Amino acid sequence: MESTLGQPNFISVAFFLVFVLLTLGITYWAARKTKTSSEFYAAGRSITGFQNGLALSGDYMSAASFLGISGMVALKGYDGIIYAVGWLVGWPALMFLIAEPLRNLGKYTFADVLAFRLGQKPIRISASIGGILVTLTYSIAQIVGSGKLINLMFGISYESAVVLVGGVMLLYVLFGGMIATTWVQIVKAALLLFGVTLLALLALAKFGFSVSDLYGAVETTYGRSALEPGGLVSNPLDAISLGLALMFGLLGLPHILMRFYTVPDAKEARKSVAYATTFIGYFYIIIPIVGFAAAVLIGKDKIAAVDKGGNMAAALLAELLGGTPFLGFIAAVAFATILAVVAGLTLAAASTISHDLHFNVFREGKATEEEQVRVARRATVAFGIFGILLGILFKDQNVAFMVGLAFAIAASGNFPALFLSILWRNFSTAGGVASILSGSLSASLLIILSPTVWVEVFGFSSPIFPYKNPAIFSMTLSFLAAFVFSKWFPEKKAQNAYESEKVRVYLGIGAE
């Protein structure tokens, strides 16, 4: 069967327009409710645990998860499953370690938690550096990926695809703030879960609804090895390091952490993680079915011919099973996926700029509601345009390393400081600043010296740093720096304030 991928067809465009109109409708409704900064950044703390769980999964299940993992399973077999597993295990850790304290201590951004008892200015400035590095690298990866996908799916040029995604995303964040972003994520998560379920069911129908028969077909076509681990974990230290980055990176992603401020209290925050883990776990359990079915029904060669990374496996499978209408639906879902993630990232970056830097550092907490919301909107526009431009600039770069970088910086720059400020009485401002800066800088530097950038991007013959994932080293360095500098420059004030912090962390007294 010839694929119609890459040619704009009426049904794809219709689905796409319906989605955009529906979500812009939500934005219009949200815009009328978004007047205060609490509504702009935190949806007025009016989101329920269930809704926030869906929105969290919408924030987390990016195009890399949906199209990337199904493509990886289709082309590389079992190794794709190892990735899917790694993407889930951060959620329980988020629940056990920081979900409740984060909700009880913070207001709008994760830097609020650090700044609770440490020096406002130095901590907020360094936390903003860590936060913006993560959101920026993660956004560029998403934007470049989205440009290529829309380009392949609708056949419009890469540049116009990037501008289209960036433009619609800006509308959501700008006018609707967190309320609109949350609902766009809820709609997207529901569409994605529905689409993948339908895709897996239609695919399984071809094998008499027997997963065992599907595996049998994979084995007959590609041999036993497709169902067995291949070369992904050939270097155990690298695999452990990647695992640390995936697990603790989640605990330092600013756009995920800020979602906890949209719920009214710690109990709802706990519920949100439980729902999010349920949705995301379900998704990662069924996504390999889509990948394996695509490998058998379409063939690895055909999938790789359309896109050598395998990113079109799910779309091609949808077209085969449900014709152009289903392809159009899946294309719209993929588009929604990208939009929602980029909107979440932009909102997180805008909050850091306006709340941490402008409001708390430059204006020292003296700014009116109108001024805060106005600055947040300007920061949104600036970050959005910057993201679009960088997306166009990075067009032909391999951006996989950027996702790795975002997670490594989040795990080493943001997580250790956040964690220690909750648990360690003697943590000081100097320790916090040292931890954030040494973690994010060492993670960035090691990625540049690693095979992913030094060899694949710069073209040198051998890397200076032999591992692909720096987290095990950069996280250790970050904790070490926190310890040494906190001991070296102890802070009486921070130790005294630890008491009132405790009352708030555990009992939620004083939390907004």
Next chain:
Amino acid sequence: MKLKPHQLIESPEFKKLVRSRWTVSFILLAFLFVNYYGFILAIAFKKAWLTERIGTTANFGLLAGALVIVISWFLTLIYVYWGNAFYDKRIESLKNTLEKEGEK
């Protein structure tokens, strides 16, 4: 007995609450590590375990991948159960012993 905030956090009940909260967290985190890194290390060092077949076509590796996800999810639910059944109730009773400054 009504308490001031700093008396409260010095009280044995509060200290016990904090200790049990982190004990539960770190035990569950240890299970999560064993669960996930057990899987990764099995792939690295004991591949033969995972390539062994179950039934006609599946193998232990495929089952293990899904199981790691299910176990992680289950650990999350254990925490929620503990939170709802014990932690929240003890927080409520501790809050009631706290002297409200605005009431006087």
